[in-house]
Amino acid sequence: MFNKVVIFGVGLIGGSFARALRHAGVVTTLVGVGRSPQAMARALELGIIDQVAASVQDAMAGADLVLIAAPVAQTAPVLASLLPYLEAGTVVTDAGSTKSDVVAAARAVMKERVGQFVPGHPIAGRETNGPDAAIVDLYHGKKTVLTPLPENAAADIDRVAAAWSACGAIIHRLTPQEHDTVFASVSHLPHLLAYALVDDIARKPHAGLLFQYAASGFRDFTRIAGSSPEMWRDISLANQSALLGELDAYLAQLTAIRAMLANGDGAAIEAVYANAQRARCRWIEAIETAEAPPAQDSSPE
Amino acid sequence: MFNKVVIFGVGLIGGSFARALRHAGVVTTLVGVGRSPQAMARALELGIIDQVAASVQDAMAGADLVLIAAPVAQTAPVLASLLPYLEAGTVVTDAGSTKSDVVAAARAVMKERVGQFVPGHPIAGRETNGPDAAIVDLYHGKKTVLTPLPENAAADIDRVAAAWSACGAIIHRLTPQEHDTVFASVSHLPHLLAYALVDDIARKPHAGLLFQYAASGFRDFTRIAGSSPEMWRDISLANQSALLGELDAYLAQLTAIRAMLANGDGAAIEAVYANAQRARCRWIEAIETAEAPPAQDSSPE
Known part of the structure; x- marks a missing residue:
């Protein structure tokens, strides 16, 4: 259960995270921070967040969990902006599509406090963006990859994993590389x-x-x-x-x-095409098996 | 109206053509010819065709229209097999995905009778194949490209176009090249x-x-x-x-x-990505406009 979750960037990724946490009933207060006042107002109007933060300082006060859902190039400036107000009990994570650079940025900005940053990447997306694109089930049944740092406390990794699990995501772990x-x-x-x-x-x-x-x-x-x-x-x-x-x-x-x-080497071309077709077919079968709904129980009357 | 239509290859492409002609009510008898007895029996069982031809000679007797819906490499052997039985009143077309090679094959095999061959290519497909994949609306709203030859009679081109139009296709013309x-x-x-x-x-x-x-x-x-x-x-x-x-x-x-x-030239990379994104967006808008259903009439009671 989270008392206060702060989301930097309430578009498709951050907004869908907020909607899913709310739907799961695991959060008391959702606070949004963003560069666009229009987008923040819209997120509030849509009920994605409970409050637009008056400042980063206000946002960070008493936060359990912070998600940075901004373009990866924004990770360093966002971390720099929140660091002065980062309390000892707050865990920060992100949703960036790349991890080595995010980890490098976090180390450079946070230094000895980098242990409070647990890098992550939810494997979900669409071509739409902005608060209106946010949906409650974007992460349902999808993978979220965490790439924890040696400095992370196990309890902090678990806290981030619990949030994504509450969104319906399946947690995987890889190194950033x-x-x-x-x-x-x-x-x-x-x-x-x-x-x-x-x-x-x-x-x-x-x-x-x-x-x-x-x-x-x-x-x-x-x-x-x-x-x-x-x-x-x-x-x-x-x-x-x-x-x-x-x-x-x-x-x-x-x-x-x-x-x-x-x-004009038809046999060689066919070998490439056929290997690809077989591999893709096996892959599709594997995901369809993994994503198939469980067999329905015969319910007693 | 077609009295007898013959289809070489009753899989996804040929079978869907047969189903659509039948649905449109423009054909009396549909005859299938194919290399696989199992596939032909299945096409008959599914009601896609009325008859499996006992021989190419039987198939060609009295045919109004012949569609070759076989892999493009089969075009020459199929044309050679039917040529001895090709009556003066029969028009032959194909559904091959390439046209220059098909035209070359047709010229080589049919010689002075190449005028009876009107090359075509329906722009529709799926990853499935065989008679079971054939569906009545595969061509509905899709393009069929005809690449007529100088030797084709206008009436013969019209006959092929009429068959595809009956399947719901929109007829386009290009040169084979x-x-x-x-x-x-x-x-x-x-x-x-x-x-x-x-x-x-x-x-x-x-x-x-x-x-x-x-x-x-x-x-x-x-x-x-x-x-x-x-x-x-x-x-x-x-x-x-x-x-x-x-x-x-x-x-x-x-x-x-x-x-x-x-x-690390981000501006150049973004220029490529943005040009592509804009072009694709315009293209999608154009097809969605073209494929939009007509505005519904307010129907009198």
Whole structure:
């Protein structure tokens, strides 16, 4: 049970966290902090938060838990703003899509108090944003990855895990480095590739004709290119090293496939396509099994 | 109105065409021809076709319209098998995803009778296949591109267009070369890129960990990598030249973005991402406008 939870950034991520905690009945007071007075007023109007903080100092007074749900590049300034008012009993966490840079920022800003910061990343999102996009079940059945620091107290990690569990999330743990390598591969690179394709097509002289014939496959492939450019610029830069590694591996893969295609090597092309199709099929089966509702009990009358 | 329509390959594409023609009430007899006796028996059992042809000769006798709905590499052998029985009043069309190679195959096989072949490509599909995947509304509101030949009679083009219109499709016309360039860009390249990414990840030593954290963005981006590897091998080879051109443009684009990332050039990265996001947003708005149901009439009582 949380007496006071403070959320920096009450958009899709922070707002959905607030709605889920409220729905679970585990929080007494939800306080919002944000740069946009309009967004904060809207979050209040929608009942996502109980109060808009008059100041960071007011917000932090007596807080049990603080979630930073702002673009990753904002983590250091937000931590610097709250540090002077950080009480000994408060745990701070974040929702950033990259972790090594967030941890580096937290160490640089918080120094010997970094143990009060438990880094996290809820694996959920949509293309919409702002308080109106916040929904109660965004995290339900989704993973939240925590990347705890050696300095974190077990009780503080548990407190953050308990909040996300109350939102319906399944808690996983990785090191910050593992996290960033994994997400460079399965999230950051696909975003870069989708943006690159749409930009490539949009700059062709016959772009209008091309878009006219783009169909459902193209729509799904490029859905993630509808995401916020600023957010994904920040993520790309924050995870530069791992993303470059994944991009280089992919460029090597494309260069190899280009040679197969130029040589008319149908067997080699089919081997790549078939391996991908099988792997994706196994993956889809695994998530569908994991996400299937439990078998219904036969209820006695 | 068609007296007899013959379909070579009664899977998703051919079967959905049959179901839609039947639903529209524009065909008396639907005859199926195929390599798999099981699939043909299933199509008959499902009521997709009225008859399984005893032979190609029987199938072709008195046919008004023939649809070849087989992998593009099968176009030449299928045309060669039916040519000896092709009556003067029969029009043949196809549903292949590439057109230049299909036209070349048709010219090589049919020679002076190529005027009876009107090439086509319905822009619709799903990852499922076989007669059980066939649905009545697969083509409803979707485009069918015809790439007529100079030798085609206007009445024959109209006959093919009428059949697709009866299926609910919207008829477009391109040259075979225009068609192949357009689809290399918005369909064939995205398939290659999705297959390449999944294969790349699946062959990494820590593939299991990676797939564990892949989420909805990855699922949508790679949906087309669930498609038939044989079919897409054939399409890739059939459209080799245009696809190589698009792949090279994309490799140049990725190489440029790699340099931006290596240089930490956030402004340049954001410009690419933002241009893509704006272009995709405009495109989605355009299709949603085009696909919106007409405003409902206020009906008198």
